Amino acid sequence: MNVIEVVELSKKFKRLVAVDKVSFKVKEGEIFGFLGPNGAGKTTTINILCTLLKPTSGQAFVNGFDVVRQQNRVRRQIGLVFQDPSLDEKLSGIQNLNFHAMIYNVPVSVRKQRIEQMLRMVELWDRRNSFVETYSGGMKRRLELARGLLHRPKVLFLDEPTLGLDPQTRNRIWEYIIEMCRQEGTTIFLTTHYMDEAEKAGRIAIIDNGKIVAIDTPRKLKRIIGQDIISVKTENNAKATEEIRLRFQIEARDDGGGLTFNVDNGEEFLPEFIKGLGTKILSVNLRRPSLDDVFLKLTGREIRDEESKDYKSIAHHSGMRRH
Amino acid sequence: MNHLRGIYTIWYRDILRFWHDKMRMVGSIVVPLIFLFIFGSGLSSSMGFGNSGIDYTQFIFPGIIGMTVLMNSFMSGVSVVWDREFGFLKEVLVAPVSRTSVAIGKTLGSTTIAMLQGFLIILFAPIIGVSFSVSTLLAIIPLMLLLAISMSSMGILLATRIKSMQAFQVIIQMLMFPMIFLSGVFFPVEGLPVWMNVLVKINPATYAIAPIRQVMLGTTADSSLGVTVLGHTMSLWDNVAVVVVFGIVMTVLSMWSFNHQD
């Protein structure tokens, strides 16, 4: 079942098109990632889905409910961690969570115990009675995460949830989130700038200028976008370049000290390459393209003309909807 | 049930914040008290009210109570603007409670705070020589409540419509202070220059202050301290009716506005 369904969704701010005919579906229990540069329209999309903004055109459904016509129903399904601060700084940490528990009707019988569990998870239990205005930036972020997870919503929107947190904290929080997803079947809609975090998503939509340019699993995105990257150091790089060109019809680039080139299937290519090369190899390295590479290639401003062609075919190939 | 829970939660948060903010608790009654004692002492000798036996301090006391309630309920309602500024409003707006419940909760929270401040002022009654019975006090409470609910709603209405902080400061100065100064808090509203008379009579606060004074000082509607509109002497119930209508309009508008903001 599709927990989130978005059809031709657009949002205009005066003349600026923040979200441009976006369509996608998210299945129950899925972690769905939104990846895109600043101003791509990620937060605007979330704001529409959580009923804070009305779309200019198009439709969106959360758990089957229309985000414009059935707002109260939609709000009962969701939880949010906003990108921007949203705490009551004049209340203490525990009072913020208590307010949340009350307004989301977390059963009184589990309220106390669950608040404690969340506060311990984000390591704020010792500071629970301090006013939020005395918290550091990271502590505030952790409290917002604890709050978003507190009522165990059916659909959880995380807008750059772990921005500014240290790696250990991020890992711990992600462990909790993934465990919660597994146990409760929570669906997660995630935006992030951390590539390792994006890797946790089952599927990723890459959004640029309000348009989705690709949707697929991280693995497929990487496979489709780029070939494997091989770097070699040889005794005579000039000679090796010549040899690679003749034998494999590949143009290697001199990256200062070594050579770099792309091949389709690095694992099979490498043994043959090492065996066949006349020039003595000093070192060799095979690297898979990361989501970083994908991201840069699809949204980076350095996308050159000759690349924009295969960038379109990729977008098409990976299931972009363009009606 | 869902509605009650939402209303209660929003109300509860306002009370918690108020409780934490001891400075605000003191601060918001300091201004009215300064007016009461400085104006009261300074003008008592030069201003008398015939042979009614009421001196100026006693005259402004009910007005100061009204002023305290008016200011605090309005400022509290308006604090929705700060919730928006600090982002907390988003937490409330995506929560599974109706916007109407949120608006009601906010109105009740602001009203409660304003009433508490009003009671703090009433505690000064013995010091300035105003005495009244318990039944008088019980009669004043609904009048204060009416004013508090109306002004909280007006604050919320403004907060949901005006998004720029600069415009906001201006509106508060240009609305709240004239409402207070042109409402008969500091002087009787009869025998004023024409322009002022018009402003006073279209000011809803005038009709909220007058009955508090009538009840507290035991004056009659047709005394020099009453209000006449277009030749009609406003009775206690006439005044109350005006404030009730104003309050209903503000409450309905504030709820509508809260439901239609983005």
Ligand SMILES: Nc1ncnc2c1ncn2[C@@H]1O[C@H](COP(=O)(O)OP(=O)(O)OP(=O)(O)O)[C@@H](O)[C@H]1O
């Ligand atoms: N309330 C608004 N009024 C006018 N323009 C807006 C508003 N909100 C967003 N925008 C514009 O819409 C575009 C998309 O913004 P959005 O916040 O959705 O980007 P984002 O993908 O979340 O970016 P980031 O990674 O920086 O969070 C931007 O150009 C932004 O300036």
Ligand SMILES: [Mg+2]
């Ligand atoms: Mg954003």
